[in-house]
Amino acid sequence: MKRLILFLAALWLGSAAICADGSRQEFESTRGSRVSWARLKFKVKGYNPNGNPDLGWFYHPQGDIRVVEWLRANTDVNILQEWNIVDVKNLDHMCAFPMLFLSGKGAIDLAPAEKNNLREYLLRGGVLFCDDCVALHQPVEDVFFRSMVRLVKEVLPGVRFTQLKQDHPIWHCYYDMKTWTHLQGKNNGLWGAWYEGRLVMVIDSGDLHCGWTGFHFSNNQRIGAFQWAANICVYLMSH
Numbered sequence: 471m472k473r474l475i476l477f478l479a480a481l482w483l484g485s486a487a488i489c490a491d492g493s494r495q496e497f498e499s500t501r502g503s504r505v506s507w508a509r510l511k512f513k514v515k516g517y518n519p520n521g522n523p524d525l526g527w528f529y530h531p532q533g534d535i536r537v538v539e540w541l542r543a544n545t546d547v548n549i550l551q552e553w554n555i556v557d558v559k560n561l562d563h564m565c566a567f568p569m570l571f572l573s574g575k576g577a578i579d580l581a582p583a584e585k586n587n588l589r590e591y592l593l594r595g596g597v598l599f600c601d602d603c604v605a606l607h608q609p610v611e612d613v614f615f616r617s618m619v620r621l622v623k624e625v626l627p628g629v630r631f632t633q634l635k636q637d638h639p640i641w642h643c644y645y646d647m648k649t650w651t652h653l654q655g656k657n658n659g660l661w662g663a664w665y666e667g668r669l670v671m672v673i674d675s676g677d678l679h680c681g682w683t684g685f686h687f688s689n690n691q692r693i694g695a696f697q698w699a700a701n702i703c704v705y706l707m708s709h
């Protein structure tokens with residue numbers, strides 16, 4: 471299964487040659503096999519403005535759709551134009567995707583069996599891209615960020631967290647980024663988690679996802695959020 475996930479990751483990064491006349495049809499035919507964007511479904515605790523802990527993972531799904539469209543239009547990331555929901559209760563479905571995107575308001579709240587699924591997914595070669603959907607004007611504005619760090623430390627004892635500063639290759643692997651695009655909430659910067667020498671998660675608390683939706687951010691902020699998505703995806707899929 472680990473080989474399958476790594477194989478899917480390689481397909482994600484397959485280069486695409488655009489034909490001279492710009493034909494979209496020919497462009498699509500040369501892209502080859504692709505993988506898909508998927509958001510993980512889970513429960514949260516500590517922030518339920520609508521009284522439903524089942525929806526803490528589901529804020530602003532249009533952002534996912536827009537980032538997929540942007541990656542396809544502006545990069546050669548080999549991704550299908552579709553959006554998937556993957557339940558943390560279903561390990562087999564999780565393992566169909568080499569990378570899972572997580573966005574949440576409140577603290578992630580997994581049952582023991584769900585924690586085992588997350589651990590097994592990571593051990594089989596999967597990676598996580600986690601972005602805090604910031605709950606503004608709360609006593610703590612990086613609740614999801616903190617809860618994910620605790621969770622990964624729990625399911626993978628010995629995992630090592632390191633802040634990814636400007637000298638790290640993730641800043642330059644696709645776009646040459648000069649600044650971190652922090653949109654709102656507490657600015658913890660960008661962090662990576664390594665387990666037994668392999669990168670298993672990249673996480674931030676800056677709400678990149680809300681930049682993908684458009685909302686009230688400037689054009690430069692939105693572009694920065696998309697470009698960081700490209701760099702994070704490319705780096706995760708190649709390490």
